[in-house]
Amino acid sequence: MSLNINLDPKANIPRDQAFPKYVIDRPGKVIFVGHHLSTASHFRCIVRNISLHGADLDVSPNLTMPKNFFLEILGIHDEIGCTVIRREAEHVVVGFNMLLAPEFLHHVIRRGFEDA
Secondary structure (H helix, E strand, O other), X not given: OOOOOOOOOOOOOXXXXXXXXXXXXXXXXXXXXXXXXXXXXXXXXXXXXXXXOEEEEEOOOOOXXXXXXXXXXOOOOOEEEEEEEEEEOOEEEEEEOOOOOHHHHHHHHHHHHHHO
8 A cells, every 4th residue: 555645735726826925906017028028018007916926916807918928016126027827807817937036025015015
């Protein structure tokens, strides 16, 4: 009889739900990745929640969302590479192309409290 031990208790949880989410409710920009990685066009969004893995965004329900884009959060001048995981009307769940550094996430969360 083999003994199956699951060493990762979060293995059955989708990655976008495996990391703690923090409410920031900050304006942001979805920046299209164009030809030769140009970033000429963008549209506004609200970043509702953020984690090390991704974020929950609110966008216009009439807007065609690109599969890959950069996200810029108001007050944070770095662009974060994102990929759409799922979309339901105006609610979009995105995953970051790389996990955020914990220090950067702390900076984003702290910045929200400084502006309040």
